[in-house]
Amino acid sequence: MTTEDLGNTYRKRVESYENAINYRTRVINYIALLRLITLVAIVYFLVKGIKSDQLIFYFVSFLMVISFFILVSYYKFHTDKRDQLRQLKKLNITELGCLKYEFDNNPDGSEFIDRHHPWTYDLDIFGKGSFYQFINRTATQKGKTILASSLSSSPDIVEQIFERQEIIKDLKDRIDFRQVYTARANLIEEKETDFSEIQHWLDTQNYIQKNLWLIVVAILSSLASLSIIVAGIIDFSNFRYFLPLLLLNWGILSPFLVRTNKYHSNISKKHDLLSGYASLLQTIGETPFNHSTLLCYQDNATEGCDEVKKLSGMLNLFDQRLNLFMGTVLNSLFLFDFFMLFFLERWKKKNRDNIEMWIELTGWMEAMVSLSGFAYNHPNYTVPEIKVNSTEFIAEDMGHPLIDPSKRIANNIQITNEKVLIITGANMAGKSTFLRSIGINTLLGYLGCPVCAQKYSTGLWELYSSMRTSDSLKDEESYFLAEIRRLKEIVDVMEEGTPMLVLLDEVLKGTNTTDKQNGSIGLIEKSLKYNIQCFIATHDLVLGELETKHPQKVVNYCFESHISDNDVNFSYKISRGIAKNMNASFLMKKMGIVD
Numbered sequence: 001m002t003t004e005d006l007g008n009t010y011r012k013r014v015e016s017y018e019n020a021i022n023y024r025t026r027v028i029n030y031i032a033l034l035r036l037i038t039l040v041a042i043v044y045f046l047v048k049g050i051k052s053d054q055l056i057f058y059f060v061s062f063l064m065v066i067s068f069f070i071l072v073s074y075y076k077f078h079t080d081k082r083d084q085l086r087q088l089k090k091l092n093i094t095e096l097g098c099l100k101y102e103f104d105n106n107p108d109g110s111e112f113i114d115r116h117h118p119w120t121y122d123l124d125i126f127g128k129g130s131f132y133q134f135i136n137r138t139a140t141q142k143g144k145t146i147l148a149s150s151l152s153s154s155p156d157i158v159e160q161i162f163e164r165q166e167i168i169k170d171l172k173d174r175i176d177f178r179q180v181y182t183a184r185a186n187l188i189e190e191k192e193t194d195f196s197e198i199q200h201w202l203d204t205q206n207y208i209q210k211n212l213w214l215i216v217v218a219i220l221s222s223l224a225s226l227s228i229i230v231a232g233i234i235d236f237s238n239f240r241y242f243l244p245l246l247l248l249n250w251g252i253l254s255p256f257l258v259r260t261n262k263y264h265s266n267i268s269k270k271h272d273l274l275s276g277y278a279s280l281l282q283t284i285g286e287t288p289f290n291h292s293t294l295l296c297y298q299d300n301a302t303e304g305c306d307e308v309k310k311l312s313g314m315l316n317l318f319d320q321r322l323n324l325f326m327g328t329v330l331n332s333l334f335l336f337d338f339f340m341l342f343f344l345e346r347w348k349k350k351n352r353d354n355i356e357m358w359i360e361l362t363g364w365m366e367a368m369v370s371l372s373g374f375a376y377n378h379p380n381y382t383v384p385e386i387k388v389n390s391t392e393f394i395a396e397d398m399g400h401p402l403i404d405p406s407k408r409i410a411n412n413i414q415i416t417n418e419k420v421l422i423i424t425g426a427n428m429a430g431k432s433t434f435l436r437s438i439g440i441n442t443l444l445g446y447l448g449c450p451v452c453a454q455k456y457s458t459g460l461w462e463l464y465s466s467m468r469t470s471d472s473l474k475d476e477e478s479y480f481l482a483e484i485r486r487l488k489e490i491v492d493v494m495e496e497g498t499p500m501l502v503l504l505d506e507v508l509k510g511t512n513t514t515d516k517q518n519g520s521i522g523l524i525e526k527s528l529k530y531n532i533q534c535f536i537a538t539h540d541l542v543l544g545e546l547e548t549k550h551p552q553k554v555v556n557y558c559f560e561s562h563i564s565d566n567d568v569n570f571s572y573k574i575s576r577g578i579a580k581n582m583n584a585s586f587l588m589k590k591m592g593i594v595d
Helices: 003-052 055-099 131-135 141-151 158-172 175-186 194-203 213-234 236-267 271-285 292-322 324-334 336-351 355-377 431-447 479-495 513-527 541-549 584-590
Strands: 385-387 393-398 411-415 420-425 455-459 462-466 500-505 532-538 554-564 567-576
Touching (some): 003 055, 131 355, 141 194, 141 355, 141 431, 158 385, 158 431, 175 271, 175 355, 194 355, 213 236, 213 336, 292 355, 420 541, 431 455, 431 462, 431 500, 462 479, 479 500, 479 513, 541 554
Parallel strands (some): 420 532, 462 500
Antiparallel strands (some): 393 411, 393 455
16 A cells, blocks of 8 residues: 555545534434424423313423434434544544654643663653654543553563554554544543543542441432332322421431542542443454454453443542532432442442553553554564574664655664764754664564565664763753763663663763773763663764774675765765765855955
C-alpha cells in the first residue's frame, strides 16, 4: 500500500462518516419534532380527560408519556452515535494531515518534556513538532501517560520487543477497531483529579460495614413505606402514617448525613467518566484478536466492562441525592443513602484490586493503538532485527521518520566490531540529523514498530545522548556544567557494564579548542574499554586520527560540503573518511561578516 492508497482510504472514510452524520442529524431532527408533538398530545389528552371525565383520554395521555420517554431515549442514542461519528471523521482528517506531515494541531506532550532525560529531549520526543505529536492518538490521561512512558523507557529483555512487534502486527490492519476505540476515548470527559478522587474513595473506610443494622433498618423502613402506599391506595386516610415514618427516618439519617456527604463527594458525578471507560473495555472485549496477550486482556476487559458498568449505574443512581426533590423523597421513604452505601461498599470489596488494572488496560490499549496506527501509516517501513549481545549496526536507506519523504535523504551504514564512530563534517551538512535518525529509529525498534529504513539491525542497548545540553538559570547551572554532568552520567552507566548506544554531538562545546580535544580524546579512549557503541559528531578533525591509533575500534565517517559557483552545496550523504571541506569562513565572507 502506498501513501496515495492510504490517503484514498482516509478520504473515503471521511466521506462515509460525513454521510452518516447527515443521516443521524436528520433522524435526530425527526425525533425532536415527534417529541414536541408527543408533549403537546400529552397535554391535549389530559385536558380532554379532565373536561369529559372519560378514562380513555387519561389512558392515551399515559401512553403519550411513555412514548415521550422512549423518544428521549432514542434521541440520546442517536446523538451519542453522531458524536462518535464526528470524532471518527475528525480522526481521519487528522490521519490525512499526518500523511502530509501536517500535525501541528495534535497534542504535543509538552507536559512530558524532561531536559535531564537520557534521550527524549535530544531526540525531540515531546513538544512542538515532536515524535509524540506525530504518532499520538491517545485521549485519556492514562493513555497519554502510558504512551509517554513507552517513549521514555527501554525494554529490559528482547522478548518484550518481539511480543510488542506481534501485538502491533495484530492491531495494525484493524483500522475500524483502532478508530472506534480512539473515538470513544475522545468522548470521555475527565479532569486531572478524577482518578485521585476515585482512589481516595477506594481507600476510604465506610461506616456501613461497621453498622450493618442500618441496612436492616433501611429494609424495614422500605417495607413500611410500601405498605403505607398500598394501604393509602385502598384508603386515602392511611397516608397519615407517613408523617411519623418520615420523622423516624430522618432521625436515623441525620447523625450520618455529614459523613455520607463527604463520602459521596469523592465519587460524585463520576458515572459518565466510568461509563466511557466501560465502553473502551467493551470495545476490547468485542474484538476478535489473534495474539495471546490480547486475548488474555480481552477476558479481563469483558469482566471489567460488566463491573465498571455496574459501578457507573450505581453512581448515577447515588447522584440522584443531589436532586433536592428526588433525594428528599428517596431518603424519606427508603433510607436511600444506606442502601447505596451498602451496594457501593460491596462492589468496592469485590473489585478494588481490579479497577486500577482495568483502567490501566484501557490506557495501554490507547498507546498500542497509537503505535500500530504509525505502523499502518508507514507500510514501506521495515521491522528491525534486535539482537542480544550484538556488536553490529546495519542500516540501509535509513532516514528520519519526521522528515517528509520528498525531502528526506536516506543513508547507509554498517558497523561490525567498532565501538566508536567519529562523524566529521561542516555546519548544516547533516551530522545532527543523522544522529537523531539513529536514535529515533532505534527507539522505534525497541517499541516494536517498523523503522524508517529498508534494513535495520542493532543490539539491545541502553540509549543515551548528549546533543542539546542547555544552561539553566533556574538551577543556576551553566551550559558547560550541564554538559559535564550529562557526560558523567553516561560514564557512570558505562562503568557499570551496561551495554550502551551513545549519541554525542560536538562534545565539550563550552571550552577552548585544546581543552576540548583533550577531553574528547580522553572520553573516546575510556569508552573503548566498555560495552558501548558510540556515535560522535564533531567539527574537530584531529579526532579522526584516533582511527589509526585504535584500528578496528574507532572508525571515521563524514558528511561533505561542496563549494561551487560561489555557493555551498550539501549531499547529506554519509561516507567513509574524514571531512575535507568546512564552510563557516566561506559563509561569513559571503554574508559580509568578515572581509
